[in-house]
Amino acid sequence: MEAMEExxxxxxxxxxxxxVDIADLxxxxxxxxxxxxxxxxxxxxxxxxxxxxxEFPESMLRKSTFESVTAIxxxxxSLVGAPAE
Amino acid sequence: MTDEAFGAFRDELIDSxxxxxxxxxxxxxxxFDYERIVSGIxxxxxxxxxxxGATTVHFPPVIPRWLLERTDYLKSFPDLTGSVHSFRGxxxxxxxxxxxxxxxxxxxxxxxxxxxxxxxxxxxxxxxLCTGGPLPAGGRRFEVHGWCxxxxxxxxPARMLAFRMHEFVYxxxxxxxxxxxxxxxxxxxxxxxxxxLEIDVVVANDPFFGRAGKVLAANxxxxxxxxxxxxxxxxxxxxxxxxxxxxxxxHFGSTFGIESADGxxxxxxxxxxxxxxxxxxxxxxxxxDISSWPAAVQARLWP
Numbered sequence: 001m002e003a004m005e006e007x008x009x010x011x012x013x014x015x016x017x018x019x020v021d022i023a024d025l026x027x028x029x030x031x032x033x034x035x036x037x038x039x040x041x042x043x044x045x046x047x048x049x050x051x052x053x054x055e056f057p058e059s060m061l062r063k064s065t066f067e068s069v070t071a072i073x074x075x076x077x078s079l080v081g082a083p084a085e
Numbered sequence: 086m087t088d089e090a091f092g093a094f095r096d097e098l099i100d101s102x103x104x105x106x107x108x109x110x111x112x113x114x115x116x117f118d119y120e121r122i123v124s125g126i127x128x129x130x131x132x133x134x135x136x137x138g139a140t141t142v143h144f145p146p147v148i149p150r151w152l153l154e155r156t157d158y159l160k161s162f163p164d165l166t167g168s169v170h171s172f173r174g175x176x177x178x179x180x181x182x183x184x185x186x187x188x189x190x191x192x193x194x195x196x197x198x199x200x201x202x203x204x205x206x207x208x209x210x211x212x213x214l215c216t217g218g219p220l221p222a223g224g225r226r227f228e229v230h231g232w233c234x235x236x237x238x239x240x241x242p243a244r245m246l247a248f249r250m251h252e253f254v255y256x257x258x259x260x261x262x263x264x265x266x267x268x269x270x271x272x273x274x275x276x277x278x279x280x281x282l283e284i285d286v287v288v289a290n291d292p293f294f295g296r297a298g299k300v301l302a303a304n305x306x307x308x309x310x311x312x313x314x315x316x317x318x319x320x321x322x323x324x325x326x327x328x329x330x331x332x333x334x335x336h337f338g339s340t341f342g343i344e345s346a347d348g349x350x351x352x353x354x355x356x357x358x359x360x361x362x363x364x365x366x367x368x369x370x371x372x373x374d375i376s377s378w379p380a381a382v383q384a385r386l387w388p
Contacts (some may be wrong), residue, residue: 017339019350035350037339038304039157042297061299062307 007051008072012036015043027069041066048072054080091241094319094369098242101373110238111246118375122364125386127230127251130358133276134253139226144210146232146247147201155340156209161293161301165235167203170196203234207250208355215256215343215351222346224257226265230360242365243318243325249360255353256337258345262352266312266330269356273314273328281382282316282327282366289313289329310334316366327362331355 005027013022016031017040025034036044044066049055056065056079065075098104105114115123147169153159159166170193172182178195185192204210211227230251237244255265270286277284289311293301305311310333313326331354337343338351345351371378 035335035339037334037336038301039160039336039340042160042300045300046297055296058296058299061296062303063300066300 004076005069005073008048008069008076011044011047011051012069015047016040017043025069027073029069030067031069032063032067036066038063044072048076052076052080091239091319095240095242097373098365098368103368103373104242109246110240111244113242113245119364122367122375122386123249123360126358126360126363126367127249128388129276129280129385130230130251130253130360131228133272134228134356137226137228137253139228139253141228142211142214144204144207144229144231146204146234148204148210150198150200150202152209152213153202153205156212156337157340158205158209160297161291162205162235164294165205165237167205167234167236169199169201169203171199173197204232205235206233206252207231207357208252208254211254212256212337212341212343212353216341219344219346219348220257220351224255224261224345224351227254227256228252229254241319243362245361248362251358251360252355254355256343256351257353258347258349259334259352262332262334262354265354265356266332269330269354270312273330273356273358277314277316277328277363279381279385280363280367281379282363282370283324285315285324286312287315289326289331316370318362318365318369325362325366326359327366328356328358331357 009022012018012031016022016036018031019035025031041063045056045061056075060075064071066072099106103116103119105116107114153166172179172195174182174195182192182195185195207229208227211229215225230249232247233250234247236246238246253269255262274284274286288306288309291302291305291311293299311329311331314328315324316327318325333353333355335350335352337353338345343351367382371382
């Protein structure tokens with residue numbers, strides 16, 4: 001697992017208040033369907049900004065930005081650049 | 086809306102004696118007649134929900150600090166929060182406190198937070214009552230009302246620091262929560278219109294705080310989670326929300342660990358009357374002399 005994905009999953013485990021283990025969810029799994037609330041997604045957003053040292057632009061401050069590991073990864077990649085391989 | 090327009094209606098209310106300037110922006114006393122309107126609205130609200138089979142509960146206007154934390158209110162509206170602090174020092178600190186007061190300096194620094202905060206919404210103390218095992222089939226219903234506090238000092242008389250809210254709350258399964266909100270959009274509209282108020286039902290746009298709040302606000306709008314009954318108070322162009330129907334989805338169910346009858350995370354919804362704002366809307370609509378209000382409206386308020 002690449003470093004960015006690992007960090008995203010770690011943040012989701014700490015801040016997502018998921019009733020299931022994040023390890024049991026694949027990258028495309030809908031986190032809201034898995035039980036993440038919109039308030040928890042705000043904690044995830046703040047932790048992502050803190051960890052990766054950036055700010056989401058206003059246009060991305062919506063629920064769908066945080067709906068899956070893949071979606072979060074795509075948002076991060078577009079904002080902080082592609083992860084080093 | 087300009088400050089003058091707020092001020093004009095505010096001045097009328099104060100000049101009439103219905104509302105009393107209590108010495109801080111947004112803080113008011115109320116007259117006998119004003120409180121007659123309030124008790125009329127609350128009685129009508131109770132009668133409107135009489136067939137709900139709701140359990141009526143009463144709570145003081147302060148709630149435990151842990152309860153505020155659990156509701157996630159600090160995530161949404163930290164700027165509206167009111168926290169209670171008190172003095173817990175010794176004689177030496179007492180002397181320091183008095184010296185600061187005498188000097189006109191900031192004396193709050195010697196206070197410490199108490200275990201309670203001011204209640205921002207009437208329904209918050211209800212959710213902890215629903216924990217400790219699955220809810221009965223059909224969920225639970227509560228009627229709850231009382232004083233609430235939101236720190237948004239303003240000249241707008243409709244933006245009071247301390248105000249009454251009267252709610253009917255449902256906690257149970259998703260279908261029940263949707264049903265509760267549908268029923269109360271219709272009942273609320275009928276109730277307000279029976280008082281001669283012009284009502285529009287609109288999607289709410291709560292002032293969630295900061296960048297984090299943008300996510301919550303976008304979600305609230307996109308899913309039309311909260312609808313407001315708006316009616317003119319200080320402006321006909323920007324009418325004021327005097328009541329609302331709020332679908333919380335599984336927000337309180339999840340944060341308080343409430344289970345519906347089938348063991349799933351409970352959903353909740355509430356109908357809330359902004360009692361003081363409704364009183365102001367009535368005063369705006371029918372005039373400041375309540376004895377001259379239409380007989381039909383008086384009959385609804387004071388049967």
